Amino acid sequence: MCAEKRCRIGVVGGGVSGSTVALKLAEMGYQVQLFEEGPSLVNGPPACHLHAGGNLYREISDEQCLKLLQQSIDTYRLYPHAINLRPTVIAVPKSDQGQTFNLLPRLQKLQKFYAELVDRDPANKLLGDVDQYYKVYSHEKMDELAQKEQPDPPVTLDDWMIPVAKSVNLDDFKTDFIMVQEYGLSLFRASAAISLALGSLDSCKVFTSTHVNSLQFDKDSKQWVIQTQSNGEKSSYEVDYLVNACGYRTGTLDDYAGFKRQRMVEFKSAYIARWPKFDGVWPEIIFHGVRGTSEGMGSLTPYCNGYFQLHGMTEDITLFKGGLVSSCQSSSQPKLCNKLQGKLSTGWKQEDVIERTKSAIDHIARLVPSFATAEVGGRPMYGAQQIPGTDPSLRIADVSFEGDNYARTEIVKWSSALTVANKIADHLESSGFQPFEQKVVGSYSDAITAIPHEKVVELAEKIAVERNYPPELAQDYL
Numbered sequence: 001m002c003a004e005k006r007c008r009i010g011v012v013g014g015g016v017s018g019s020t021v022a023l024k025l026a027e028m029g030y031q032v033q034l035f036e037e038g039p040s041l042v043n044g045p046p047a048c049h050l051h052a053g054g055n056l057y058r059e060i061s062d063e064q065c066l067k068l069l070q071q072s073i074d075t076y077r078l079y080p081h082a083i084n085l086r087p088t089v090i091a092v093p094k095s096d097q098g099q100t101f102n103l104l105p106r107l108q109k110l111q112k113f114y115a116e117l118v119d120r121d122p123a124n125k126l127l128g129d130v131d132q133y134y135k136v137y138s139h140e141k142m143d144e145l146a147q148k149e150q151p152d153p154p155v156t157l158d159d160w161m162i163p164v165a166k167s168v169n170l171d172d173f174k175t176d177f178i179m180v181q182e183y184g185l186s187l188f189r190a191s192a193a194i195s196l197a198l199g200s201l202d203s204c205k206v207f208t209s210t211h212v213n214s215l216q217f218d219k220d221s222k223q224w225v226i227q228t229q230s231n232g233e234k235s236s237y238e239v240d241y242l243v244n245a246c247g248y249r250t251g252t253l254d255d256y257a258g259f260k261r262q263r264m265v266e267f268k269s270a271y272i273a274r275w276p277k278f279d280g281v282w283p284e285i286i287f288h289g290v291r292g293t294s295e296g297m298g299s300l301t302p303y304c305n306g307y308f309q310l311h312g313m314t315e316d317i318t319l320f321k322g323g324l325v326s327s328c329q330s331s332s333q334p335k336l337c338n339k340l341q342g343k344l345s346t347g348w349k350q351e352d353v354i355e356r357t358k359s360a361i362d363h364i365a366r367l368v369p370s371f372a373t374a375e376v377g378g379r380p381m382y383g384a385q386q387i388p389g390t391d392p393s394l395r396i397a398d399v400s401f402e403g404d405n406y407a408r409t410e411i412v413k414w415s416s417a418l419t420v421a422n423k424i425a426d427h428l429e430s431s432g433f434q435p436f437e438q439k440v441v442g443s444y445s446d447a448i449t450a451i452p453h454e455k456v457v458e459l460a461e462k463i464a465v466e467r468n469y470p471p472e473l474a475q476d477y478l
């Protein structure tokens with residue numbers, strides 16, 4: 001260990017959790033090395049919902065929803081470039097057992113908590129006026145809105161509801177619709193903003209296209225030795241503190257280090273459709289439905305120029321047979337079957353892309369009939385994610401520690417990444433590790449705030465194209 005426990009940190013995995021930790025610690029004055037095997041940062045599974053209130057998940061506890069609201073506001077403040085500003089409509093189809101009014105007590109709690117967060121710090125007022133956090137729409141009101149022209153740009157919640165009111169058949173739905181200020185996330189703008197911010201910090205060295213293939217703990221020096229391979233070249237790095245941020249492969253590093261941890265891994269996919277006949281500026285729509293059944297929840301997430309991202313919680317669309325696996329006694333790394341592992345390592349067959357995207361389009365067209373004219377718009381956005389423990393419906397998780405110099409990030413949703421970074425900063429302090437240079441930092445990131453938004457969008461479009469996605473997915477929605 002270096003004198004006075006001044007600490008060099010190795011972060012393995014440059015997804016949103018590893019990158020956020022690297023950003024936080026580098027801004028605090030720690031020397032950070034970030035290792036990512038992909039060609040660019042934040043290239044893991046997708047994210048399109050900010051989940052500011054968790055209203056997509058009626059099955060989770062109110063406590064998790066409140067936490068999601070708070071963490072989402074923090075994420076917005078940390079990564080303002082990545083937010084797609086559009087509300088979300090919650091619709092309960094007639095085929096579903098649920099009732100819209102059952103969602104109201106939770107929404108009232110969320111609204112009250114949002115008011116408290118705004119009272120605590122007016123800069124938290126990012127989801128619109130507190131009394132407009134959500135609004136309930138009767139069928140009569142939907143009929144009235146269907147007769148109106150949508151202003152461009154839409155401003156009020158009613159303006160946003162107009163294209164939905166014009167496109168759905170009200171007879172297919174239970175009584176009311178709800179609109180809530182849950183916004184979207186842009187994976188590509190987050191990737192761009194993080195890359196530019198980390199690139200501006202001397203205290204962080206980013207190694208992309210660098211695979212970590214072994215890890216040893218030296219008991220004498222109390223350092224971790226990280227072995228890497230990059231373009232056929234082997235290297236090794238010694239660090240005082242290790243952050244395992246390998247996403248669904250966190251278990252491989254736990255195995256290298258000899259730590260046992262129970263977790264699940266789930267493979268899922270979203271699909272990209274192009275709807276040439278789209279009309280209006282759409283909000284997101286969530287159609288409630290029981291996960292895993294043919295009527296499973298569907299979501300229609302808008303991007304620019306008629307592109308939409310689709311989820312359908314059925315085994316023919318977003319979920320996969322054998323897609324949820326657990327760790328075992330002999331390994332902390334859950335193992336997916338060869339077919340799904342093959343999708344992760346070598347991609348998809350074109351016929352699977354077409355078949356599943358068409359199923360996703362049909363799933364949404366049950367409830368938005370004109371969406372049947374949508375076409376396959378790009379390759380799926382897919383990946384595997386970890387869920388610590390044994391509860392597959394867990395949505396709030398952050399970080400766990402082994403001893404005083406090993407942390408593993410275990411987020412399920414993006415919004416937990418800043419909580420992880422803050423907890424690791426506290427752990428470093430309580431373990432007596434000091435930065436090389438003490439810097440006063442705020443709660444968010446000066447390096448991110450300093451980047452001009454146009455620069456972020458420009459790089460984000462480039463990243464989208466490099467990953468074979470339409471650049472529209474990287475553009476500001478409004």
Ligand SMILES: Cc1cc2nc3c(=O)[nH]c(=O)nc-3n(C[C@H](O)[C@H](O)[C@H](O)COP(=O)(O)OP(=O)(O)OC[C@H]3O[C@@H](n4cnc5c(N)ncnc54)[C@H](O)[C@@H]3O)c2cc1C
Nearest residue numbers: 013015016017037044045047048049212246247412413414
């Ligand atoms: C279909 C789908 C939709 C989703 N939608 C949302 C959403 O709308 N909103 C939301 O909040 N969340 C969503 N999620 C979850 C979200 O994507 C994950 O929570 C998030 O990506 C986890 O971030 P992470 O940084 O922990 O892991 P990852 O993003 O998986 O990052 C881990 C990184 O580690 C790297 N790595 C792994 N092993 C090594 C190694 N040995 N050496 C070097 N690098 C290594 C990987 O290349 C990867 O880049 C979705 C997930 C899926 C699958």
